[in-house]
Amino acid sequence: MTPLEDDREAAVVRLREAYAEGHISHEEMDRRLDQALAAASGDDLAQAVASLPAASEGGTATIGAAAGRIRRRGAWRVPRVLKVESAYGNVHLDLSRAVLEQPLVDIELQLGTGRAKIIVPRDAIVEADEVRSGYKDIRYQPRQPSRPGGPRIRITGVMGFGRLTIRHAWR
Known part of the structure; x- marks a missing residue:
């Protein structure tokens, strides 16, 4: 990849992140994505991401609940690293419409x-060999990625009594 292509990819990630965080509307994201993808120089890319908050570092987040349901969906x-504790x-x-950083x-x-x-993206590659379950086996039917370069989702950890089901999104 050329430096411009790397910068273009980073700009696309920043735009999607800004949309997921509610900083820009869907229409604004579409307009800026078109601008970023058509950019012929670094200045054109800078205009596409102008006025956006600084890019976040990947990092680690924990979501948890002592009792009740944990649910994440949409954008x-x-x-x-995502730690889930319940x-x-x-x-x-x-994760089918989530922004994967x-x-x-x-x-x-x-x-x-x-x-x-x-639920993982359609083209995701899933690794779940490191999950230990004290009650039931994991339900997962691996599929061939629809395109190369899909995200890799690595699932690890411990499940007491319950079942882990992993499936690919339909679209």
Whole structure:
């Protein structure tokens, strides 16, 4: 990749992140994405991301609940490492429309009792060999990526009593 292509890719990630965080509207994101993808120079790219907040660092985030349901769906930002902790309750993570900040996402599960369902993007490559379950086996049917270079989702951790189900999004 050339430096301009690297900068273009970073600009696209920043625009998607700004949309997911609510800093720009869907129409504004579309307009700026068109501008970034058509940019012929670094100055053109700078105009596409002008007035956006600074890019965030991948980092680690923890979501948890002692009891109850944990649910994430829609256009939400997924950090490089996502820790999910729940003593009692169900977990539902839908990554199909989420903004993945990095090409590799680690999801660390620490679940007591309850089910966990993770929906990954259609072209994602999933690794779930490091999940230990005290009750039921993991339900996951691997599929061939529809295009090369899809995100890699690595799921690790411990599930007490419950089942982990992983499936690919339909679109």
